[in-house]
Amino acid sequence: MGEPIIIVGAGQAGLAAAEALRAEGWRDEIVIYGAEKHAPYNRPPLSKGYLLGETPAAQLTIRGAEFFAKKRIELCAAHTVSAIEPDAHSIVLDDGSRRQCAGLVLATGSRPRELGIEGARLSGVASLRTLEDSAEIGARIDRADNVVVIGGGFIGLEVAAAARKRGRSVIVLEAMDRLLARVASPAVSEYVARLHAGHGVHAITNAKVSRLVGENGSVRAVETADGRSFPADLVVVGVGAVANDELARSAGLACDRGVIVDACSRTSDPAIFAAGDCTARRHGDGALSRLESVQNAVEQGKSAAAALMGKDRPFHAAPWFWSDQYDAKLQMAGTSAQADKAALRGSMAQNHFSLFYFRGGKLIGVDTVNRPGDHMLARKLLDASLSPTIEQVSNPDFDLKNLLAVGAPA
Numbered sequence: 480m481g482e483p484i485i486i487v488g489a490g491q492a493g494l495a496a497a498e499a500l501r502a503e504g505w506r507d508e509i510v511i512y513g514a515e516k517h518a519p520y521n522r523p524p525l526s527k528g529y530l531l532g533e534t535p536a537a538q539l540t541i542r543g544a545e546f547f548a549k550k551r552i553e554l555c556a557a558h559t560v561s562a563i564e565p566d567a568h569s570i571v572l573d574d575g576s577r578r579q580c581a582g583l584v585l586a587t588g589s590r591p592r593e594l595g596i597e598g599a600r601l602s603g604v605a606s607l608r609t610l611e612d613s614a615e616i617g618a619r620i621d622r623a624d625n626v627v628v629i630g631g632g633f634i635g636l637e638v639a640a641a642a643r644k645r646g647r648s649v650i651v652l653e654a655m656d657r658l659l660a661r662v663a664s665p666a667v668s669e670y671v672a673r674l675h676a677g678h679g680v681h682a683i684t685n686a687k688v689s690r691l692v693g694e695n696g697s698v699r700a701v702e703t704a705d706g707r708s709f710p711a712d713l714v715v716v717g718v719g720a721v722a723n724d725e726l727a728r729s730a731g732l733a734c735d736r737g738v739i740v741d742a743c744s745r746t747s748d749p750a751i752f753a754a755g756d757c758t759a760r761r762h763g764d765g766a767l768s769r770l771e772s773v774q775n776a777v778e779q780g781k782s783a784a785a786a787l788m789g790k791d792r793p794f795h796a797a798p799w800f801w802s803d804q805y806d807a808k809l810q811m812a813g814t815s816a817q818a819d820k821a822a823l824r825g826s827m828a829q830n831h832f833s834l835f836y837f838r839g840g841k842l843i844g845v846d847t848v849n850r851p852g853d854h855m856l857a858r859k860l861l862d863a864s865l866s867p868t869i870e871q872v873s874n875p876d877f878d879l880k881n882l883l884a885v886g887a888p889a
């Protein structure tokens with residue numbers, strides 16, 4: 480037997496890479512080191528069903544012990560890798576031991592961005608990344624009178640919805656001028672703001688938090704730069720994530736807000752690959768982008784495995800994402816960022832609509848609420864570079880599926 484392929488990080492991306500390596504025909508050992516004590520689990524329910532007490536912890540596990548035994552993948556949970564040594568083809572564990580490897584995948588994920596203001600470390604101030612974080616926030620929601628969520632992004636809004644569903648008074652403080660400002664179109668931001676207002680959440684935009692005020696070590700209020708104070712006994716901070724790229728940085732790999740990879744998950748070191756939240760992807764035009772999604776983690780993991788086997792498997796599919804808030808399932812495909820026109824199908828007032836975004840007449844993204852069929856169709860259209868016309872989208876009698884059959888050009 481030769482040296483193993485070592486995967487650092489037992490999350491979505493690390494697991495996908497291991498699974499794909501076996502599928503690609505790697506016969507020798509595969510070892511995954513994961514700092515958490517759990518087998519790889521799904522994070523999306525941590526701010527949705529699990530936080531609401533509707534999804535049990537056991538259902539979060541992506542693959543159980545049987546799978547690892549069957550695929551001969553050694554899962555070393557609760558093992559942290561403290562360094563990688565590219566020249567020696569080895570990794571160092573936090574107990575000081577070393578292990579040689581035939582190839583290396585970095586899949587170390589990301590961590591919540593810290594607030595970095597006075598009071599950020601008070602008891603009752605939490606952020607959400609792990610199963611334990613979610614369990615802790617859930618328990619605190621039950622004891623809280625006033626929940627303040629800092630950050631009107633997906634995780635913050637999902638936590639706000641969960642806390643509201645559990646009967647708490649909830650305020651969301653967003654520094655920018657609209658909710659979901661970095662990821663959604665103004666129309667979707669407005670819809671989401673109305674959705675939360677309708678459920679009694681007070682979402683305040685342009686609210687720059689300046690400090691958290693405590694009493695006996697526990698948070699009591701959140702203050703904003705304009706002098707307002709909001710009572711709080713639970714503060715959930717959802718202000719984005721930071722890539723865990725320190726191992727790569729220390730080893731001299733190119734990093735810029737993440738480990739820089741190409742479409743095939745290759746890093747600047749030909750023997751090292753990276754996948755998932757820890758990466759920043761360099762595109763053909765030189766631009767860098769970071770995606771934090773299950774799709775990205777899985778696809779980059781598969782591409783890393785293929786690359787280790789000497790194959791190019793570029794990941795070019797349209798990005799997609801979802802979010803559950805109250806009874807609204809929001810699904811996004813492609814992007815709305817550069818859109819010059821949008822067309823609506825369905826009814827926003829009835830929580831059942833799709834917004835199709837165009838640039839220069841070409842479909843670039845689709846956001847849907849409670850229309851999963853449109854979401855799946857949008858992904859197919861985007862991946863095939865097919866565009867409906869605005870008239871076709873706006874005509875409820877036109878069946879957009881026809882476009883797939885005829886292959887209308889974009």
Ligand SMILES: Cc1cc2nc3c(=O)[nH]c(=O)nc-3n(C[C@H](O)[C@H](O)[C@H](O)COP(=O)(O)OP(=O)(O)OC[C@H]3O[C@@H](n4cnc5c(N)ncnc54)[C@H](O)[C@@H]3O)c2cc1C
Binds near residue numbers: 492
């Ligand atoms: C609350 C929440 C809700 C989300 N909701 C959605 C959603 O609705 N839809 C969606 O598409 N995405 C969602 N995401 C994002 C999605 O879960 C992530 O993009 C995905 O989990 C990334 O997978 P990953 O394998 O890159 O990282 P992770 O899942 O974070 O796994 C990385 C693992 O590496 C471990 N690790 C780090 N450093 C080391 C080391 N030195 N040694 C050993 N192990 C190490 C970490 O402990 C971690 O377990 C959500 C994320 C969160 C936190």
